[in-house]
Amino acid sequence: MPVTTIADREIHVDDDGFLTEFEEWDEDLARTLATNIGIPDLTDDHWKVITFLRSDFQQQGETATLRRVSTIGGIPTKSLFQLFPKKPARKMSYVAGLQKPKGCI
Amino acid sequence: MKRILILGAGTAGTMAANKLHKKLGGTWDITIVDQDEIHYYQPGFLFIPFGSYRPEDVIRTKREFVPKGVNYVSGNIATLDPESNKVTLADGTELGYEYLIIATGTHPTPSETPGLDGPEYGKTVHDFYTFEGSVALRDALAKFESGRLVVNLIEMPIKCPVAPLEFALLAESHFTKLGTRDNIEIVYVTPLDAAFTQPVAAKHLGSMLGDRMIVLEPDFYLERIDAENKKLVSYDEREIDYDLLVTVPINMGADFVHEAGLGDEMRHVNVDHHNFLSKDHDNIFAIGDAANLPTSKAGSVAHFAMDVFVPNFVNHVKGLPMEEEFDGHSNCYIETGYNKAMLIDFNYETQPLPGKYPVPGFGPFSLLKESEINHWGKLAFKWMYWNMLLAGRDIPVPSHMMMAGKDRSAA
Numbered sequence: 001m002p003v004t005t006i007a008d009r010e011i012h013v014d015d016d017g018f019l020t021e022f023e024e025w026d027e028d029l030a031r032t033l034a035t036n037i038g039i040p041d042l043t044d045d046h047w048k049v050i051t052f053l054r055s056d057f058q059q060q061g062e063t064a065t066l067r068r069v070s071t072i073g074g075i076p077t078k079s080l081f082q083l084f085p086k087k088p089a090r091k092m093s094y095v096a097g098l099q100k101p102k103g104c105i
Numbered sequence: 106m107k108r109i110l111i112l113g114a115g116t117a118g119t120m121a122a123n124k125l126h127k128k129l130g131g132t133w134d135i136t137i138v139d140q141d142e143i144h145y146y147q148p149g150f151l152f153i154p155f156g157s158y159r160p161e162d163v164i165r166t167k168r169e170f171v172p173k174g175v176n177y178v179s180g181n182i183a184t185l186d187p188e189s190n191k192v193t194l195a196d197g198t199e200l201g202y203e204y205l206i207i208a209t210g211t212h213p214t215p216s217e218t219p220g221l222d223g224p225e226y227g228k229t230v231h232d233f234y235t236f237e238g239s240v241a242l243r244d245a246l247a248k249f250e251s252g253r254l255v256v257n258l259i260e261m262p263i264k265c266p267v268a269p270l271e272f273a274l275l276a277e278s279h280f281t282k283l284g285t286r287d288n289i290e291i292v293y294v295t296p297l298d299a300a301f302t303q304p305v306a307a308k309h310l311g312s313m314l315g316d317r318m319i320v321l322e323p324d325f326y327l328e329r330i331d332a333e334n335k336k337l338v339s340y341d342e343r344e345i346d347y348d349l350l351v352t353v354p355i356n357m358g359a360d361f362v363h364e365a366g367l368g369d370e371m372r373h374v375n376v377d378h379h380n381f382l383s384k385d386h387d388n389i390f391a392i393g394d395a396a397n398l399p400t401s402k403a404g405s406v407a408h409f410a411m412d413v414f415v416p417n418f419v420n421h422v423k424g425l426p427m428e429e430e431f432d433g434h435s436n437c438y439i440e441t442g443y444n445k446a447m448l449i450d451f452n453y454e455t456q457p458l459p460g461k462y463p464v465p466g467f468g469p470f471s472l473l474k475e476s477e478i479n480h481w482g483k484l485a486f487k488w489m490y491w492n493m494l495l496a497g498r499d500i501p502v503p504s505h506m507m508m509a510g511k512d513r514s515a516a
Contacts, residue, residue: 062399065370066326067260067370067371068369068370071370072370077326077328077340078328078340080340081326081340081341085341086324086341087298087324090298102399
């Protein structure tokens with residue numbers, strides 16, 4: 001598993017740069033990850049998504065899909081596209097320090 | 106006598122009824138419920154629009170595949186009360202159980218997408234996941250001689266996840282045969298970031314789309330259909346025009362699953378991915394497309410899973426541990442047109458890879474590669490489905506996926 005240095009810290013990531021260790025993430029790291037993908041400021045709305053993703057991951061053991069974030073997390077899909085433009089499923093999980101949602105088969 | 110209640114007499118429910126009747130008939134009372142008397146061969150829906158199957162080729166009755174000795178009840182399932190072990194039908198009939206098996210599948214739900222379920226449905230907007238849809242599409246294709254055909258998949262998971270790609274490839278071959286291909290643009294619009302979910306297969310399938318001049322429009326997450334102006338509109342305000350739209354509506358499980366609190370956000374039953382036992386109730390299982398397994402929703406999966414489910418279920422009702430583990434094995438033919446097909450074989454852990462199947466090094470089927478034999482395999486499968494699979498007879502392929510015969514270096 002590759003190791004990279006982000007914000008002066010050694011972080012375990014997969015081949016696409018997504019964090020693989022749940023515990024290596026914290027809020028400071030999230031800000032750096034967000035900047036990496038062109039989101040300079042994390043607003044309260046961003047944090048709402050990130051918080052839901054992390055707590056849902058702890059319960060389910062897998063990253064929530066867009067549909068799950070909207071139906072269970074209560075954040076409309078339209079907002080997810082505004083908060084994490086173009087590829088919200090990948091971007092929100094990247095910033096939340098989780099694996100991207102498994103391509104449902 | 107103790108009671109087993111099976112909800113749904115489709116592929117998985119019928120196989121389970123046959124296999125459990127052989128193992129437990131006489132000592133257990135087995136009942137199966139379905140709202141519909143017709144058993145459709147659903148893989149055949151793909152061929153009806155192109156005239157290669159006639160509508161009557163895909164129709165049998167559900168009752169003829171359910172063994173004597175299993176009670177067949179015809180009715181709509183209204184509610185499930187898992188606390189009191191009771192199912193109530195729309196006509197008020199109450200059915201109690203000691204063990205419940207949910208096999209009510211997953212269904213295209215056009216009402217989930219604004220603009221889809223309107224007056225244009227069946228005219229310029231089509232699906233091929235229902236009998237009526239595939240027949241209406243046959244008539245529309247017969248009149249379609251020029252313009253832009255958009256093939257769209259709205260959201261995963263869907264049953265038979267390769268079917269929309271197959272439809273695009275078959276359409277390309279169909280129009281070429283008719284001589285209209287030069288006047289028709291084909292666009293494949295998907296929320297995925299590639300032609301398919303699994304990387305190696307996505308690469309093969311993506312380059313095939315390119316070779317056939319089918320335009321791939323990835324990362325398109327459909328918000329609504331503007332049927333009046335013939336446009337697809339995404340959540341990020343992209344628009345794609347069409348003259349003829351063939352879409353796959355969002356697939357959802359049954360309402361009663363949701364209302365009983367057993368489902369995930371798509372109303373598929375939350376189960377243990379290796380033994381199909383509900384995560385919420387120790388006497389409820391879900392099999393086939395109704396379960397939220399992270400593998401393809403397909404008849405092949407239901408079939409492979411049965412070899413794990415039946416011995417586990419028999420043990421479980423006797424109070425013994427469930428010893429078999431399902432690996433997510435899936436196996437799909439992909440019709441690619443011009444009388445050829447590909448085959449993919451994979452499970453939870455291993456993505457589809459090139460190779461030979463089922464006999465390593467020999468085949469006769471080729472994995473991730475087009476061949477005529479694969480196409481004949483797909484067509485022969487209809488006979489196997491009606492005559493062997495539903496009746497629970499053994500088909501001579503292993504139920505767990507094998508690495509032998511696969512090219513690991515391609516991963």
